[in-house]
Amino acid sequence: MLLALAYRLLGQVTEAEDVVQDAWLRWSAADRGGIANPAAYLTTVTTRLALDRLRSAAARREVYVGPWLPEPLPTADPASDPADPADSLVLRETASMGMLLLLDRLSPAERAVFVLREAFGLPYPEIAEILDRTEDSCRQLLSRARRHVAAGRGATIVTTAEARPLVDAFLAAARGGDLGRLRALLREDVVVTSDGNGAARAGRHPIHGAEKAARLFAKVFERFYTGRAEIAFAWYNSAPALVIQAPVHLVVYVFGCDAEGRIAEVYCVLNPDKLRHVGVGGPAAPGAARGSRSRSS
Known part of the structure; x- marks a missing residue:
């Protein structure tokens, strides 16, 4: 799940793996007795690390030659995927090339809220804590992100x-x-x-x-x-x-x-x-x- 989260935030396989590795190192060094919810802790650390990399990547893009595309992510044949169809559809769409390019147009905060809410269904209180924002701010960010994504959608892709x-x-x-x-x-x-x-x-x-x-x-x-x-x-x-x-x-x-x-x-x-x-x-x-x-x- 952490790899899926980091990839959707960054659009890069290798950077997502590095982020999850860094999150694991922080988890290994943390005082486990003070962590009531390990999943929430790891999600928070992974999101914040990915956002740090996403902000620094913006400067590197300024000298990128030609169009930028996400790193292609190897995936399973959809016909052989045993996951719940509705759940799988949402997750697949947010990792598609077209969607990742749309997400790349969002601000880091908008992208994080969109991914956390739309792809992983996190509740607003948890998203607000992860991003250190109010719930109202997160709702506004999601609303803007949804508008930008809807405006950029092209043909319906299967x-x-x-x-x-x-x-x-x-x-x-x-x-x-x-x-x-x-x-x-x-x-x-x-x-x-x-x-x-x-x-x-x-x-x-x-x-x-x-x-x-x-x-x-x-x-x-x-x-x-x-x-x-x-x-x-x-x-x-x-x-x-x-x-x-x-x-x-x-x-x-x-x-x-x-x-x-x-x-x-x-x-x-x-x-x-x-x-x-x-x-x-x-x-x-x-x-x-x-x-x-x-x-x-």
Whole structure:
């Protein structure tokens, strides 16, 4: 649960793990006799540590090259997840690429209240104590956060197992250079966002529209992802994904698919600093939609 919390606050797998490790060290050094509720104590420490990192990350983003994307989080196949469907849906949505980008537009306090309340259902008195604010202040923060998130939502994205055939068809069309088939698989208003931070060749601006996106994918796959490239299907952020190990770089494509069976969003993570935990066919850890995952680094 602490990993799930930290990841939703930071959007980075490695930083979330560091935060939970720091929280564990504080727990180990604490006077246990004075802690009446260990879960509340650990939640408070984890949230505050994550917020400290989130504030410092804002300065680093000012020199980031091109679009910033969250680190892809290995997750389980939604069809095999035994969790309660309603509970799982809320948690999955708050860890999706699209939602994490929306949360990134919020202030640290707004983001914390939104995650604690919407994803984990904490009561206002507990949230107020964690953030050292009044309950009324937390309610106002949540109201603003909800408005910002609602205003930024795009197409309705589905993350069920039925999305895999769509991604398989995309891969076949891209490798075959079939522009007509690619255009048919993409929504007319599809958005393709690439994150390389100058360390990998990636677009400096998002690509909008099926025509431009189809040509981009046909060109990229022809140039980089044929021959010796290894491509595996996986689940990241509870969404269908492709992990591609090309001779020159590693990339993870995370897809957002709409209810009509088309691709509405493609997130291309090429920044090697964000892929240290990824391998071809990257780990799909059971329960990772709620934060736990197998250690792969």
